Amino acid sequence: MLFASAPARTPQEAPARAAAPADGQAIFAAQCAFCHGRDATGGASGPDLTDSALVEKDVSGDLIEPVVRSGRPEKGMPPFSLAEPDLKAVVAYVHERKKAVDEKPGRRRKVTVEDISTGTVEAGKRYFDGAGGCAKCHSVTKDLAGVASRYRGLALMQRMLYPTPQNAVQTEGAKPTPNPAKVTVTLPSGQTVTGSLAHHDEFTIALRDESGWYRSWPTANVKYTIDDPLKAHADQLPKYTDEDIHNLVAYLQTLK
Numbered sequence: 045m046l047f048a049s050a051p052a053r054t055p056q057e058a059p060a061r062a063a064a065p066a067d068g069q070a071i072f073a074a075q076c077a078f079c080h081g082r083d084a085t086g087g088a089s090g091p092d093l094t095d096s097a098l099v100e101k102d103v104s105g106d107l108i109e110p111v112v113r114s115g116r117p118e119k120g121m122p123p124f125s126l127a128e129p130d131l132k133a134v135v136a137y138v139h140e141r142k143k144a145v146d147e148k149p150g151r152r153r154k155v156t157v158e159d160i161s162t163g164t165v166e167a168g169k170r171y172f173d174g175a176g177g178c179a180k181c182h183s184v185t186k187d188l189a190g191v192a193s194r195y196r197g198l199a200l201m202q203r204m205l206y207p208t209p210q211n212a213v214q215t216e217g218a219k220p221t222p223n224p225a226k227v228t229v230t231l232p233s234g235q236t237v238t239g240s241l242a243h244h245d246e247f248t249i250a251l252r253d254e255s256g257w258y259r260s261w262p263t264a265n266v267k268y269t270i271d272d273p274l275k276a277h278a279d280q281l282p283k284y285t286d287e288d289i290h291n292l293v294a295y296l297q298t299l300k
Contacts, residue, residue: 068137071130079121084141089120091194093138094145105135119193157197160293168295171288178292181276184299192300201293205284207277225272227251229261241270 073082079090086092093099102108109131115123126134172178182188195203225241229249239251242258249268250260 067130068133068135068140071126071134072137075124075126076134084138085145086194086199089194091196092199094142095196095199097196099138099142102135102139105132108135108138119190157297160197160201160290161297163287163290163292163294165291165294165298167287168291168293171292172295176280176288176292177276181273188296188299190300192297200296201289204292204296205277205281205289207274223252224274225270227268227270229259230267231261232265241272244270 072080072084076084076090077087079087080093081087081090084093085095098107098111111121112124112126112131112134115121172184191203192200223240223242227239227241227244227249229237229251231237237251237253237259239253239259241250242252243250243260247263248260249263249266250258252258
């Protein structure tokens with residue numbers, strides 16, 4: 045959704061004040077956070093801007109501003125019409141976020157793309173289609189199309205090894221992303237209840253049904269089955285070799 049630009053100032057109005065990161069935060073939250081996350085570190089459909097090569101090279105908006113104004117239709121990003129002060133404020137906020145994340149202890153940016161780009165694409169593709177079993181659940185032309193544009197370097201490797209439910213960044217007021225793991229509970233009466241897995245341990249099984257209700261039972265009192273599409277990733281962890289991981293990342297980096 046595009047938002048209208050702020051009206052141009054008349055000569056009688058005070059000149060625009062210098063953009064500050066705090067100004068850009070509110071504008072970014074309103075117009076950019078739904079894709080890039082409220083803190084610019086990435087969302088369900090937009091890449092982490094604090095780890096963007098374009099942001100890294102940008103000087104005072106010379107690269108960011110044309111992208112915002114023209115959009116990137118081929119990547120699903122529409123053009124945005126922002127008043128010049130608003131756009132400057134957004135640019136300042138993105139750079140402020142990048143600086144804050146770069147200076148954070150343990151920041152993943154300390155591991156560069158080059159650090160983990162030691163595998164070979166051909167071997168990674170063979171592993172994806174064969175021994176890794178990745179192609180059984182994933183498609184390079186569907187769910188993984190453009191994955192290397194959304195995640196770079198260590199973020200891509202982490203996403204591959206430890207996927208989370210949609211890895212979505214929730215916007216304020218939005219419904220939580222449901223767990224992709226589904227559970228079916230059979231009660232002593234024979235009645236079955238299905239929903240998204242909410243909790244599971246030795247003593248309790250819980251789900252959230254289609255109406256959003258949280259329901260739980262002692263595991264000793266019911267029968268249940270869990271269908272978790274992410275389980276394959278957990279099962280694969282002890283099977284990977286370092287070579288497998290780097291080869292697979294090398295292949296995934298080609299999916300832009």
